[in-house]
Amino acid sequence: MIGVTGATGQFGQIVIGLLKERMPADQIVALARDPAKAAALDLGVEVRPFDYNDPDQILAGLEGIDSLLLISGSDIGLREVQHRNVIFGAMEQNLGRIVYTSLLRANTSPLGLAQEHLATELILGESGIACTILRNGWYIENYVDTAISALAAGILAGAAGDGRISAAARADYAAAAVAVLTGEGHEGATYELSGDTAFTLADLAAELSKISGQQIGYRDMTEADYAEALADSGLAAPWPKVLARIDAQIAEGALYDEGTTLSTLIGRPTTPLGDVLAERLSWTA
Ligand SMILES: NC(=O)c1ccc[n+]([C@@H]2O[C@H](COP(=O)([O-])OP(=O)(O)OC[C@H]3O[C@@H](n4cnc5c(N)ncnc54)[C@H](OP(=O)(O)O)[C@@H]3O)[C@@H](O)[C@H]2O)c1
Structure with missing residues (x-):
């Protein structure tokens, strides 16, 4: 059971x-x-x-x-x-x-x-x-709200610089959990799970542009300026500072991973960024 x-x-x-x-x-x-x-x-x-x-x-x-x-x-x-x-x-x-x-x-x-x-x-x-x-690793879905804001503003703002994010679809991580629960030989293992293809926030903006047909650029800000912008947009404390800090840590590689353990566990490549965004935002890719 x-x-x-x-x-x-x-x-x-x-x-x-x-x-x-x-x-x-x-x-x-x-x-x-x-x-x-x-x-x-x-x-x-x-x-x-x-x-x-x-x-x-x-x-x-x-x-x-x-x-x-x-x-x-x-x-x-x-x-x-x-x-x-x-x-x-x-x-x-x-x-x-x-x-x-x-x-x-x-x-x-x-x-x-x-x-x-x-x-x-x-x-x-x-x-x-x-x-x-x-x-x-990070869920790609964490960027759905960011994507919606970016489309409204015509620009995607952040403080992650060139930091690469090895995010994957929530459903891919869930599939890995099911593979482990129903498979054998996983006892004692610690798996680092991440998407096959890392992206920067500039890549995310480019993907949004492709999907929506609207030109979306990426504006990189300092951690403090980004926190202020998030607070100005109405985001309640402590989230502006928390999210800006995470971006600064992403800039230093906190969510980058080169492994392919997730795709190995699920037996297929991880779902591409554009596919997840297109589905979540109900656009035609
Ligand atoms: N890797 C990432 O990027 C990322 C992003 C977001 C979250 N996470 C983590 O991954 C988890 C699963 O993600 P998700 O997308 O499924 O999040 P989610 O939709 O917010 O679901 C969280 C689940 O945890 C349950 N829960 C919360 N507090 C509980 C408690 N005291 N007792 C029993 N159940 C409790 C919630 O119950 P209710 O349905 O009653 O609310 C809900 O079912 C999250 O809880 C969080 O720890 C990871």
């Missing part, structure tokens, strides 16, 4: 859909913080309540589960405790295996987001449970 946490999230929904293509639906359990949301999504599998903050619910939710996909939560700053709750529940239930969605090079990444992922990896390492760590 495979359990999937965060089942009502975008990643979890894709995983459950793909798992259903590979195994009987009664072998899959959707673990959802909000079961009503899961019911509305009609996932087609058993749903159990599963809030990372609720150890009793976690223990009950993991009953009879052999393999667990622990999808990292979205409460930044609270995730180490939340993930620990899940891992301790898994230890109590003697789970056979946990697959965890971490962050690209979580052990050396300068990104602030890496800390909770690394802490979780360490707890997993000490749990005694067989684990596979999926260190996911």
